[in-house]
Amino acid sequence: MKKYFLGVVLLLMTGVIVGCSNGSNSSDNNSTTTSELKDETKVSVNEAIKLYQKNFPKADIISIELEKHLGKPVYTIEGADKTTEYQLNINAINKKIKQKSEEPLDEEDRSEAKTEKLNLDNLITLNKAAQIAKKAAKGGKATEFKLEQKLGVTFWEVKVVNGHTETEVQIDAQKGKVLKTEKD
Numbered sequence: 001m002k003k004y005f006l007g008v009v010l011l012l013m014t015g016v017i018v019g020c021s022n023g024s025n026s027s028d029n030n031s032t033t034t035s036e037l038k039d040e041t042k043v044s045v046n047e048a049i050k051l052y053q054k055n056f057p058k059a060d061i062i063s064i065e066l067e068k069h070l071g072k073p074v075y076t077i078e079g080a081d082k083t084t085e086y087q088l089n090i091n092a093i094n095k096k097i098k099q100k101s102e103e104p105l106d107e108e109d110r111s112e113a114k115t116e117k118l119n120l121d122n123l124i125t126l127n128k129a130a131q132i133a134k135k136a137a138k139g140g141k142a143t144e145f146k147l148e149q150k151l152g153v154t155f156w157e158v159k160v161v162n163g164h165t166e167t168e169v170q171i172d173a174q175k176g177k178v179l180k181t182e183k184d
Helices: 002-031 045-055 107-115 126-136
Strands: 060-069 072-080 084-091 097-104 141-150 153-162 165-172 178-183
Touching: 045 060, 045 072, 045 084, 045 097, 126 141, 126 153, 126 165, 126 178
Parallel strands: none
Antiparallel strands: 060 072, 060 141, 072 084, 084 097, 141 153, 153 165, 165 178
């Protein structure tokens, strides 16, 4: 009788383990249906920039990121003046400030902050950057955006996910020209 009972318990435990492992596979499949970040974002880049400038009026902006944090789109804007680095995290749905911070710059950071200042004139929109990036990546969904400046060129770096393939596309932020495409 004990052997029979033990066999039933083992059979049930095997069923539970198999059931749990099948459930985790289906959730993995759902994670590949990544949503388009720009469609979830209600606050434009220009609105986020204005909010940053209102909070840190003397700081130059050196980078802007838009990515998901805890399932919600969030802008992270970093900037600096001659002595201090500033960061503002903004909920990209309702424009509420999630985090605001300041940190003194060391000597090396001071010189870098001056050379990395973004050109914010005539920026292409998130929608346009996503459209260009998806075309360059030959399909997929734009899941992250970053605005940076190197060698005097301000550019969007857009991550495009297509199945299990990730492509990073760099796009001139004023002209909309693809500068670089890199697949992971």
